[in-house]
Amino acid sequence: MKEYQTITEVSGPLVFAEVDEPVGYDEIVEIETPAGETLRGQVLESSEGIVSIQVFEGTGGIDRNASVRFLGETMKMPVTEDLLGRVLDGSGRPIDGGPDIVPEERRDIVGEAINPYSREYPEEFIQTGVSAIDGMNTLVRGQKLPIFSGSGLPHNELALQIARQATVPEEADDEGDEGSEFAVIFGAMGITQEEANEFMQDFERTGALERSVVFMNLADDPAVERTVTPRLALTTAEYLAFDKGYHVLVILTDITNYCEALREIGAAREEVPGRRGYPGYMYTDLAQLYERAGRIKGREGSVTQIPILTMPGDDDTHPIPDLTGYITEGQIVMDRSLNSEGIEPPINVLPSLSRLMDDGIGEGLTRADHADVSDQMYAAYAEGEDLRDLVNIVGREALSERDNKFLDFADRFEQEFVQQGYETNRTIEETLEIGWDLLSMLPKDALNRIDEEFIEEHYREEEPEAVAAD
Incomplete structure (x- = not known):
């Protein structure tokens, strides 16, 4: 040396x-x-x-x-199963007052790409307890599903809710084994001290910290540390998943702060900038993070990612959400107008998408009618949204009885299905029951995306009104 x-x-x-x-x-x-x-x-x-x-x-x-x-x-990350329940800074050093980490081994934080031949296709359902995600944009083990948010929107509350509630429902096998354990890796980049305190209070209050590893890079920490934090988090996730058999959910917030750190470093190196001053290699850099999600054949565990990014100016064509959308398998979009109406969480299901949803739902634990219910609610809500624009022009009185039912559906969909608060944990069965309650508002002939067998089984007929005595 x-x-x-x-x-x-x-x-x-x-x-x-x-x-x-x-x-x-x-x-x-x-x-x-x-x-x-x-x-x-x-x-x-x-x-x-x-x-x-x-x-x-x-x-x-x-x-x-x-x-x-x-x-x-x-740079290497000291990894051990004892990291669960610990809080580390953005460089991987303990900041929770606990003992020093005694690692089982030290792993390069850059990691290794999963051989495409060894990848197992994501097909198993992760239940977040959030109806707008589970019912309409289902998260699947091994998927990377980002949350597109904006400045001032409650993405932190949604992230904490998912971290608290996320589970992997599995049917026990013939020997009674209920499958792998579930763990959460939470990587925060460039957050304020107030946000950090909010995160830690919630983790400790709910007991979620016991199954979590938290990495904290604060806003006043060096920006270059932000380029290391997600790699430390993902290295820990890969160890727990592929060596210890855990199903690991990695929540990374805020990817925008990470990309700003890349831009700062690029400016210091006097690199030729790309779009809006960001480095031309930002797509490759983000892909190196996102593509570390997945499953490996012959390994029990999995790594699932939920990156959270705040879109500057709520612009989904900005380079950060634009490139993220190319790499990942969908997006969950938070909506400012729904937030102003008090909807919690304010998830707009129309621009949201989970490309792997159809592979993660169906018969068994997640119910065979899930896909049909989701498709029908999406179509009905989209029609109700279009009718809202028409009402602003011609008034509600000019609409037909059928159109008014779709308008009512859109209102109730937001108030009863999307709206659930940040403390409510719904099973997928509860989510689908609410869906059937809402779809039963519509006439049967309007349910053209649902198998007749499911309509006969789940459609709620209106109770006949009592006839008043003369």
Whole structure:
């Protein structure tokens, strides 16, 4: 291990140093300041004679007299099953006052891509307890399903609700085994101290922390640390899933803060910017994170991702949601107008999508009529939304009796199906029962997307009104 005192420049989060031997990309670096403080960094770029280093703790106190040591290894995450119940900072160090982590092994945080041949197709249902997701945009084990939100919308509350309630319902096998355990990895990037306190209070109040590992990168922490936090979280998830057999749900918030960190680093490196100033390689970088979700043949566990991003200006064509939509298998969209009406959670099911939903629902635990009910409610709600626009022009009195029923359906769908609050945990059976209650508002001949067998079994006939005595 060689030590250099050859720093030539400090630019934002980056340090540039001259070297006389090859240095590996992503190699870990220790920088000792003249004041005796030791900072950690990572080689971002290596060329003949000079390297650029991104410093995790910030470059304050670093000058030309600082010493640089290259450790000859990439950054690794100490992994063990004992991480469950622990709270770590954005660099993977405990901040909960608990004992030091005694790892079973140390794993490279970059990870390895899952061989496509070894991937198992996602087909099993994850119950989040949220009707707008379970009923209309079902989450499947091994899927990556982002939440598209906006500034000021309650995506944190939804994330906490999913972290509390998410379960993997499984039928016991012939030997009575009920399957794998469920764990949550929560990676927060660039959140405020107030948000961090809210997250921790909820985890501790509900007991969800016992089955969770929390990584916290705060807004006043160095931006470059945000590029490490999700990789630490995913490395931990892969260990618990593929080595210990857990079904792991990874919630990452906020991907927008992560991408802003990429843009800051790109500007410091004086890279030619891409769309809106973001690096041209941002698609590849996001794909490296998202594609770590999945299942592996012959392994019991799974890694499922719910990345959360706030769309700048509520613009879904912005590079961050745009690229995320290309890589992932759908999206859950939070709506500002529903939020202003007091709908909790304010999920707009019309632009939302789960591309793997049809493979994760059907016979058995999730009921054979699930797909039909979902399709019919989607069509009826879409028709009701169109009629709302028409009512603004011609008035409700100009509509037919059938159209008025679809208008009423749209109102009740929002108030009874989507609206459930952040403390209500609904099973998939309860969600579908509410769906049938709503669909029974419509005439039977309007239910053209549901098998007649299910209509006869579940349709609720209106009770005849009592005839008043003369």
